Amino acid sequence: MSFNSLEKFILERISKYRMPGLSIALLKNDEIVYTKGFGFKDVEFSQPPTPYTNYCVGSVTKAFTALAVMQLYEKGLLSVDDPVNRYVSTIKAGNITIHHLLTHTSGIPALGYAEALINSYYGLGGIWLPISAPDSVLAFMEGYEDWILFKPSERWFYLNEGYVMLGKIIEKVTGLKYEEYVKRNLLDKIGMDKSYFTREEYLKDTDRATPYNVSQDGKLIKVEPIFGISADGGLFSNAVDLLKFAKAMIGRGRYGDTQLVGSKLIELMETPHVKLPYESPTSRYYGYGLTIHDDFQGRKLVGHSGSVLVYTAYLGYIPDEGVAVTVLSNSSGYPLSLIGAYALTLLLGRKPEEALHVIKQEELLERLEGVYTGFKNTIGFKVKRVGGTLLLEDVVRKTQIPIYPERLTSEHALFYAYGLGVKIPVEFVIEANRVIMIYERYVSVKTGALTSGF
Secondary structure, three states: OOOHHHHHHHHHHHHHOOOOEEEEEEEEOOEEEEEEEEEOOEOOOOEOOOOOOEEEOHHHHHHHHHHHHHHHHHOOOOOOOOEHHHOOOOOOOOOOEHHHHHHOOOOOOOOOHHHHHHHHHOOOOOOOOOOOOHHHHHHHOOOHHHHOOOOOOOOOOOOHHHHHHHHHHHHHHHOOOHHHHHHHHHHHHHOOOOOEOOHHHHHHOOOEOOOEEEOOOOOEEEOOOOOOOOOOOOOEEOHHHHHHHHHHHHOOOEEOOEEOOOHHHHHHHOOOOEEOOOOOOOOEEEOOOOEEEEEEOOEEEEEEEEEOOOOEEEEEEEOOOOEEEEEEEOOOOOOHHHHHHHHHHHHOOOOHHHHOHHHHHHHHHHHHOEEEEOHHHOOEEEEEEEOOEEEEEEOOOOOEEEEEEEEEOOOEEEEEEEOOOOEEEEEEEEOOOOEEEEEOOEEEEEEEOOOOOO
16 A cells, blocks of 8 residues: 555645644554654754654543543443542532543533643743642632533533543542553553653653744744643653554454453443534544544544644544554644544545545635736735635735635635625636636636745
8 A cells, every 4th residue: 555645745734834743653454554754853953753753642642531431430430420529629519420521511611721821831922820730720620610601411612621630530549640540551551661641751752752833934933841730631652652542442442462441431432422513514523532523434433633732643543444543743733633534544445635525625725825816907815725714815905804615616616704794705716727716896816826924
């Protein structure tokens, strides 16, 4: 199997989004079939990453936390129906259970501790929130009750603080620090020998990726990682070690001669407990520490993404096909889940450019980007892609308006701009050698590419 198109895809994306480095590994039928590092694990010293280079995996850690809870559930040391206030005094109400924390359905909205910590730590602004331990997160949560608008199970709110509480529950039940429990009962059991949680281990690690923040003008700013809070996003790992975890999940809890947990508990983790409140062509759900895509090219895709701004990660696997992907980077930028989807599509024997709607949409939006001019250059516009939308700018007046896609085909794209009580169409006619934009009274033609100063 050739992975040339995957390598081209990755290089184009990390170049466009100015990502310093990336590592990837693929699993098929219990065998690692591809590994590679791209770019730099440290730009200053021109060091390339390897498949064994360690990155912080962010919220991919939640899958490990959930699996640890399943082990304790299987042993009868706790139940997913137990009220959280039996273990953590921060939660006063008795109707919030461990199940609700695992599925982000407690009714508590995101309180923003992780966002504020990351923003302040890396000098991005906002409040200064010097939190360096789980107990400080629990103290920060005081007063959360006034922000609850929904009962448990009524609405999905992604809650980092909930997984911090799960880490505290693991500690209370086992008498071990969260990090020590996970190391002994998960990492060591399946040979994730290079994975760790602590700053001390990070400093001793000779194959670690230096984290970078990408500034608004595209500069790579070398920074230091955050330590101290682990259960919601503090694991450091690498592409090969993470594949071992994926292999254990595909094996229904078994890795070699080791059974981490019974198969029914793995199935419980992968159960679509709550539908995510996003509009998309196919439905997506959250299980226990895992996201579930119920129709990834006719198959069930399970996984999780992670981001702590200066590190990003993605783990994805298709249980019925025995395939998995792990992708890690030492910055933010292009969504690693899309690189993962591209790789998994190749493992399924399909062409990603044809099979993945999001890739086709991405290519179309990039085709529409550019400078547009009208009759004898009397008017001019710039069109820039921003995520899944476009930003339209009048080049003379410098006014900018976002335009949102309504219908996209290879020959015609319809967007809308929204004003007070009005919905204004913006149409693009895509021909072989030119792109025409129709906006209000104007017809303009794409005459060039955007410069970096847009």
